[in-house]
Amino acid sequence: MKGTQKVVTMQNVITRSPMTGSTPHFSILIPLVSSVDRGLILEVLDALRDQAGNSWSYEAVLPDRRDDEISARIRRDYSEARLIRVPVGTPIPAMLTQALSAARGNWVAVTEDHCIPSVGWLNAFAVALRNPEVAAVGGPVRNAAHTTLLDRATFFCEYLAFHGHGGGGEGVVQPGGLAGMNFCCRRSDLSKADPTRLASEFWERSALPALTADGGSLFMDHSAMVRHAKSFPLSLFLHQRYLYSRAYAGLQLTVARRMVHAFLAPLLIPLLIMRHGRAALGSRGLFLKWLATVPLQLLFYTAWAWGEVVGAAWGPGDALGRIE
Known part of the structure; x- marks a missing residue:
């Protein structure tokens, strides 16, 4: 997007896997950090198994600073997940950077341990990233914790800018238009970013700018929605x-x-x-x-x-x- 405005067009669906072999299509990076609603990560992993069409191979790479009973259950029941033990107090950017180093997939997706992907999440990412002009694609964040006024208030405070209400905002977006905890990019592109910055800064301030440094576009697809399900005291x-x-x-x-x-x-x-x-x-x-x-x-x-x-x-x- 240097000097000219790019027009990005997308197909609606991919019906078969574009890649074969042992390398997964996606590496999904999910830091395990939540001190409340810890079991939501299991719903996240189940939602990944239920992706529409099941045409995409993936691994879930989970840097884990909790190492609790939920971690043990993941090791036992989710063979597609790889846990990476990190010390208590490791910042989330450093956890993500370690997970990126361990990732094997062609595409890297990032989300949180309490954000549940929609059924078309992976497919939306795959469709968008087939276009070489797209550097990263993300989706809206909707509220799945709305029992109390406090639930709604915490969601609005943190994620209102990424709610995507009314269907607006789909297409090419400006820097700041994607949530740092719901986006996907090519691993080869992200691996070129400065690892020191990735490990020490929020990824919306380090990863996304690095991905667009050569003129690539950020793309918002409402099919790549996640539901924020955590209730904060x-x-x-x-x-x-x-x-x-x-x-x-x-x-x-x-x-x-x-x-x-x-x-x-x-x-x-x-x-x-x-x-x-x-x-x-x-x-x-x-x-x-x-x-x-x-x-x-x-x-x-x-x-x-x-x-x-x-x-x-x-x-x-x-x-x-x-x-x-």
Whole structure:
């Protein structure tokens, strides 16, 4: 996309595998990090087995900093999964980078241990990546944890920008248009990225920019949807918001800019209200649901802003290794 706008067209379905041999089509990287709803990874693995058509071979590469009874069950019942034990406190980007080093598939997909893929997930990725102009393809994130107002509020805070409500936004998207936990690319392309950056930064800030550095497009396909199924206790979500924003502010900025950032961080609260409110406006029903969560959103945004203040003023500390 250097200087000219690319037009990317896709076929709707692939009916047979384009590759043969022992190399899997996909390596699916899923860090095991969740401290609540730990069993959701089993639903993720079951959903991968139920992919439409079952025409794609895959391996699930699971860097694991939990090593618990769920890990033991995966070893016993899911032969397609390979667990890689990593120390407690290993940051998610470093876990993903280790998994990438162990991956054997032609394509690499990334998701989380509590995000359940739709039945057409792998096929949507395969269709898009048959086009050489597409550097990476992703899909929307929908909410599968909506029992309580808190469930809806945490989802809106974290994933509203990637909800894809109303079917809009499908096609070529700008940087920032794909979720870092629901995308797929060619392993050969991602392996060219700086491993130090991959291991130390959020992949939406390292992997996706590296993939598009040579002019490739980011593509959004609504068939590549995942359902976010994790229910956060309030205290855990507030702490995670703080850790994420502290890591983000502490890692991304020079010292001089961090000082300015710390001073301006309180402005994040009204800015986020406007940004998320605008994102919800695409659907009247969604906007009303988001509006009902605004009191909780203000609490989340306060933790978000405080994390930016601390990260900008004092650096990331160990925040990156405590994010789940």
